[in-house]
Amino acid sequence: MFVRRFARAAGLAGLWLGLLGVVALTPASAAGGGAQPSIIGGHAGSIAELPSLAFLEGGDGTGGFSCTGTVVAPRVILTAGHCVEDIEAGTITPASSYAVATGVANLKQLTKANVSAVSQVLVFPGFKPSKLQGDAGILILSAPVAAPVLPMASAGDKGLLEAGTPLTLAGWGLTDASSEEPPAQLQTGSSVVQDPDFCRAQSRRYYPFYAPELQLCGEDIPSHGVSNCFGDSGGPAIAKHPDGSPVEVGIVSTGGPGCSRNLPDIYTRVDLVSAWVASWVAAVEAGAPAPEIKIPKAHPPFLSFAHAEELAAVGFAEDFRNHFRRATNKGIACTRVDKEKVKCRVAWYQGGNDYFGSTTIYYAIHGNSVIWNDRYKIHWVNHQCFFHSGEPGRCRIHTRSR
Numbered sequence: 001m002f003v004r005r006f007a008r009a010a011g012l013a014g015l016w017l018g019l020l021g022v023v024a025l026t027p028a029s030a031a032g033g034g035a036q037p038s039i040i041g042g043h044a045g046s047i048a049e050l051p052s053l054a055f056l057e058g059g060d061g062t063g064g065f066s067c068t069g070t071v072v073a074p075r076v077i078l079t080a081g082h083c084v085e086d087i088e089a090g091t092i093t094p095a096s097s098y099a100v101a102t103g104v105a106n107l108k109q110l111t112k113a114n115v116s117a118v119s120q121v122l123v124f125p126g127f128k129p130s131k132l133q134g135d136a137g138i139l140i141l142s143a144p145v146a147a148p149v150l151p152m153a154s155a156g157d158k159g160l161l162e163a164g165t166p167l168t169l170a171g172w173g174l175t176d177a178s179s180e181e182p183p184a185q186l187q188t189g190s191s192v193v194q195d196p197d198f199c200r201a202q203s204r205r206y207y208p209f210y211a212p213e214l215q216l217c218g219e220d221i222p223s224h225g226v227s228n229c230f231g232d233s234g235g236p237a238i239a240k241h242p243d244g245s246p247v248e249v250g251i252v253s254t255g256g257p258g259c260s261r262n263l264p265d266i267y268t269r270v271d272l273v274s275a276w277v278a279s280w281v282a283a284v285e286a287g288a289p290a291p292e293i294k295i296p297k298a299h300p301p302f303l304s305f306a307h308a309e310e311l312a313a314v315g316f317a318e319d320f321r322n323h324f325r326r327a328t329n330k331g332i333a334c335t336r337v338d339k340e341k342v343k344c345r346v347a348w349y350q351g352g353n354d355y356f357g358s359t360t361i362y363y364a365i366h367g368n369s370v371i372w373n374d375r376y377k378i379h380w381v382n383h384q385c386f387f388h389s390g391e392p393g394r395c396r397i398h399t400r401s402r
Contacts, residue, residue, distance in 0.1 A: 053186060080252060085137065099118070116142065125292070160241075167249070167250070171231060199217035237249055299365070303342050308361040358376065379397050379399050382395055
């Protein structure tokens with residue numbers, strides 16, 4: 001499966017919202033398992049035509065990410081379940097790590113007035129992370145926003161799910177699957193709802209769990225010009241009622257490898273989650289009783305060698321500062337201790353000293369959250385003394401450990 005949220009490096013503040021000092025993703029204690037799609041083959045969108053769009057940025061124990069969402073109430077943002085739950089770790093992303101931008105199409109034009117904090121994060125009770133079914137979640141904002149509400153499809157809107165229904169897509173995802181950063185400008189494009197049998201047959205190779213009773217799929221046929229991509233997760237698939245009024249019928253969930261425009265994108269059916277969302281809207285906006293909350297049980301995710309190397313560098317940069325940041329001849333070689341634990345031999349040269357030793361990087365459960373931590377022992381010795389004095393035994397070797 002290819003989830004469509006855009007992953008950012010662990011320990012980095014968000015590219016756009018972080019510049020405003022709103023989001024600070026903590027490097028030394030949090031574990032990436034989640035979100036990614038932008039519009040491939042689309043065009044620049046405006047807030048005038050898509051006033052309910054929201055850009056989301058957050059961080060969990062494995063790193064930072066960005067998604068798209070929609071305003072469905074003054075204090076409620078609808079997005080994908082994998083944009084609120086780390087599907088590798090089974091943890092809900094903390095509300096304090098999110099920031100939400102509304103009322104702006106180009107993120108380079110963000111002001112603090114456009115950015116909202118989040119007070120609560122909720123995942124749809126029927127979300128099945130292993131199959132990306134019921135892939136929906138909501139963010140409760142700390143204060144209401146002025147952006148207009150996008151109506152959600154309900155049980156009476158099943159006619160809009162029929163094959164041939166035109167869809168409007170929108171999001172801040174990649175415009176090229178090989179890009180390293182998503183665009184600042186909101187993108188939009190068109191697609192078409194496809195027949196369930198076509199969806200099942202065409203998606204079987206990369207997503208064998210397609211279920212038309214829970215999902216719909218879209219593909220830009222016959223032109224094959226548009227698809228979702230990483231960063232579009234949680235964004236809307238918008239249809240129109242007979243009177244021309246817009247309604248969100250789908251939530252971007254997953255799609256083909258490489259954000260292919262020749263394979264269908266998969267959407268969560270909004271008519272199946274809108275009653276749950278409406279119950280939370282009533283609780284938040286009108287003081288109705290809050291629904292029961294689903295809290296998944298956290299478990300340590302798989303720690304890849306590449307991510308362990310990134311986290312090791314973050315830890316050394318924090319503790320050794322310029323003695324590591326300005327170092328040359330950096331080397332690292334890792335071996336696996338466990339699924340969630342990696343041990344690495346490290347070495348670098350800086351300021352006339354050779355540094356060498358080992359570090360163990362691992363994920364752990366703290367409360368019901370996944371955190372990462374490190375344990376290391378690093379030695380250093382003067383290079384000239386040790387290798388060229390002829391008396392290496394007289395050279396002082398320093399040690400630092402944690």
